[in-house]
Amino acid sequence: MKLFDTPDLRDLLARLLPGLTIQAVASPSGQRVVYFCNPENADWIPDHTQWEEVVLKVACGDSPQTVSYIQREIQILSSLATPHYPRLIYSETFVQDPATEEPLSSKLFITIEERVQAEPLDQLRGNYISESAVLDLIKKLVIALQPLWESKPPLIHRDIKPQNILIRPDGEVVIIDLGIVRVEGVAGVTLTIGDFGPCTPKYASPEQARNDKLNISFKSDFFSLGTLCYELLAGFNPFDDGASDLYTVLHNVVTNKAKPLHDLGLCSAEFSNIIQKIMEKEPYKRFRRIVDLTAALEACPRR
Template identity: 45%
Template structure:
């Protein structure tokens, strides 16, 4: 598994000599994420890199067909996006040879460079979304942004919506990041169908992810995760985490599939908003909202 090491930092310095590495993001998934900037541009470096300002440099190892597919999908979608709701992709490349020895790299490494967004993660400020009005506004903005994925020609599903993957700009606007496990509806997956679970973060996963029910992965999977986030905002806790002790992967997923959280009314939400979030978090996908438009209509009626 790729990790932030002196060797990796030296590898980046050889490829991008004028890149000043400022800091490292916390470990997440199969890649290492650095923050930094280019203080100039050499001939071997990307065009205009010295004009990008602060950037996010992501480096991954393509260890399998599925990892290559996910990385390529994220890069492809970010290239096609023209929205402030997602980070801009400046550059990407695949490194197949060691820059020092010129020997083939196995596994090869994939690098992408994105804009650095001045923001905080939702994780850091989730407690400030402590009223129904704020949560409803958050949900409407998230749904509007995600429609760019759900309504894409490839009908994409994020599959890993969680507070760590939502940035809040200084002016309050939201940005969705980490499209690393995007899935296209109705297309054969790249992970093994016999896996017990699908790619996910357990406490923000849907029941269909928990049992790797690929045929039922759709925009409703992301809607379930948004329901969990809204529930957490108003209740102060994730409904599928049990107490403060050690949380086991399988135990969390069992609660996702079996545990029915009490209605949000007990935490002060209105009856109607409690009903909306409850419907978003229905265990069976067919019981959730049939379309995004119907969900937005219900939310806008509250506003």
């Protein structure tokens, strides 16, 4: 169930989360409403005085899919001890209004995370148009994603895109929005007979576009990284011309092979070959191991 920022929601949050002051609302994204808040007077938040600003995420719903995604994100953020992901400060599920003690129309899921002092990659594209800058970026992203890929069982982000990558002032990356992370080898909560799985179409892998759950692995994130690098260097997405509908974009992801960047004169043959390999349509043709991709990136001359 999609939630919207309304006066009624803000009034309810004020009753549920006393002392937490909403300062701004983030741009709409997914099924949640995201607020930037001052926690100074919210003494129920652990160590509330150490946070100048926090991120409040609000979602609602009773479907197994909604509950599963939210619980998974909370579990993952709680277990990650790395500066490449936001720190989870607080989480709670509410089922009734404390003022009236009446049940809510649906469960309300609350998470509070640190406000990362960083800018979205989507707003910093101009800093990542050279081969050297994009090469450095993908190296950092691979390092940041490794805790997910190498966890037991492996976790797949499935939504790597410029809006979900934050860049700190020192150039380090932070990855956000783990809402559709998939546990490799575990039955998902979406219908296998669906046309496609959870994704942002123009950054999705072919196996996501086909909802081919058995083949979704860290190699699916490889493909998304390749698409991201291609878009930064080329200045356009290879699967979305901006005018196509959703199904056309997904069809392009599955069938259209992007022209090598080296052939377009946009980067070296070495880096172009790496991007082409991780953007292969069949997962088995991509790098077989994370260490293989890492080694190829390290061996790539910096230009």
